[in-house]
Amino acid sequence: MNTKKVWLITGASKGLGLSLAKKLLDEGYKVAATSRTVESLEIEIGTSENFLPLEVNITDETSVSNAITKTLETFGTIDVVVNNAGYGQWGTLEELTDSETRQNFDVNVFGALNVIRSVMPHFRNKKSGHIINIGSIAGFNGIFPSLGIYCATKYAMVGFTESLSAEAKEFGVKATIVYPGYFRTNFLDKSTLSLAQNPIEDYTAARNSEHLHKTEIDGKQLGSPEKAATAFIQLAESENPPLHFFMGSDAFTMAYNKIEILQNELRANEALSKSTDF
Template sequence: MDTKKVWFVTGASKGLGLSLVKRLLNEGYQVAATSRTVESLEKEIGKSANFLPLEVNVTDETSVSSAIAKTVEVFGTIDVVVNNAGYGQLGTLEELSDSEARENFDTNVFGLLNVMRNVMPHLRNKKSGHIINISSIAGFLGAFPGWGIYNATKFAVAGLTEAFSAEAKSLGIKATIVYPGYFKTNFLLKGSLRLAENPIAEYKEARDLEVIHDTQIIGNQPGDPEKAALAFIQLAENENPPLHFFMGSDSFGMAKNKIDILLSELSAHEALSKSTDY
């Protein structure tokens, strides 16, 4: 009896989402994949009986609800949800307009929430499922000048997923936050990464980091998207998957460094911390 899981993957026409969907199909899984156009998915992936390409705007709850209903209609169920849709917004906190900041939150946070809200009735009814939310190492370590709003969206993804994990535990539903480091995808290219519409030259650190990304990091990312796809599958097949998963040696190293700093600061200021109790 074939017990392969049915996957629902958002933001699947490029990047880690595309690599994951291709690998899943090669492994014989049934996959519903979303993008803003079906054409972009079919161009990259082609057509097969196990593949359901869906045109979805994650910020539109009706669009999301229809896609989930269509997936259940075609494949009978959904077992694994990967919330991968999102984009990077560069710009210091002063530079970015209210609309630029809110648009990034609309996609990266509220779009993800739309998917979770609409898939949960199905997962609750069957008392099983696994939601994998893609954060970023920038959702754990925020010290990247010019990335503040993007960081904030990814910290929000981590925070809401932690809460969801506690809420859904007795329902038999698992949750994992994935914090990728730099992977050799198109994330740092135009279309996936937006610059501030009105940059302010005085922000030297932010401008310098933009140059570093453009001249040193693009093309030299240590992460292999094909190996990331295999890691996603291993997470989903794990009976006890981690709540927090740092993907990539760079992500792992940056997370460990932050944890070491936190432990040091906790120890150094323990007396002051505890001095505020009655």
Template sequence: MDTKKVWFITGASKGLGLILAKQLLSKGQQVAATSRSLESLEKEIPQTENFLPLEVNIVDEKSTQKAVNKAVETFGRIDVVVNNAGYAQLGTLEELNDEESRKNFDVNVFGALNVIRSVMPQLRQQKKGHIINISSIAGFNGMYAGVGIYCATKFALAGLSEALAAEVKEFGINTTIVYPGTLRTNFLESSSVGVPKAPIAEYTEGRRIVDLHIDVLNGTQQGDPEKVAHALIELSDMENPPLHLFLGSDSFELAQNKIKIVEQDLQQYEKLSLSTDF
């Protein structure tokens, strides 16, 4: 990293967010890090002049605005924003109730929107900055039974990020959607994953996928979060960073599979697709 940057990272008390914050601080970068619990941040990361721990409820716009203001007041600017906070709500679409579904959207989508709205005036004034939204390969390839709502939140985050990129380009601000594959963090532990309150036994494939995530994948994920954090730092130093970045061999392969399916549908149904114009 050639110059010192100010990073604003949500969900930084554990998992990828914590690992990224630690790597940045070890390189002398300035980090404003948010968590629902200030105590958890202070426990994980020793206090230094380059570190600003912030207790934030990202679903509360006033809370995110207060945190952004404090970061700018402390460090003078914000260079890189990482919308990392989120959790996985498992369960089939039928068995999840409205509260379970909306809560996942509140955190994964509207939480990120709150941060974006709060930070954009500062980035526009600077006429530079980089917003990195952590989606998931499940936000590009959603063909998994029992993960539909989580996929929907990550697809939404990717979609708004594409629009954001078009909107903020004129201000010299970059946007990147990051699609990690499975990462060996605590993401699949009870504190970061939701299971349906009223499961429906008939959904055998949905049950299998939910059980697979909790009982098998947890602790055996092939993605190395240390390497992902390093990749995010490398991303931040690019002069022309990509809009879409797939991280992990599983993510890369699943993205290619999705693209092939779409290409096949385009080719097979081209005549029907082109038949609806005036």
């Protein structure tokens, strides 16, 4: 009997989602994967009886719900959901329009919430399941000029993952927020970069950050997508997976540095912090 878990991965035609889908299929898991087109999934992954490619608009609740239904009809169950769909929006808070900002939240935040809302009835009924939300180290350390809105979407994902873990615990459902560092995917490719439509020349720190990421970091990232896929599987197979998982030595180091800053500020301002009590 095949007891391997059934996975649903959003945004699986590229990046970490694609590497994970390929690894899972190679190891005999059943995988439902979403992208904006089925063709993009079939080109990158191919076809097999264990693979269900799904055309999904992650921002459309009906489209997401239909994908969950189709997955259950095809495989009978879902065990692990990976909310991977998302993109990086570049631009300072002043530069980005309301439309650009809302679009990034629609995909990165509300898209993931659409998936969670649609899959939770199944998880509640079977009293098990694992939701892995792919955040970013930028959702823990937000000091990245020109990435404020992207950081905000990932901070939001951290917040609702923490709440989800508390809400769903009574049903045996687990939640993990993953904070990847820099991985050698197409995240920084010119074809996937979303830059501000109305850049302001005065923001030199933001322009320097964008230039650095495009010319110095892209192609030299420390993280291996294939090794990330192995880590995701280990998380899902763990009896007690962590709520917070920092992935990559760079993310690990940045997290420690942020924690040290917080500890120093807590100590330095302890008296003032506590002075507001009755």
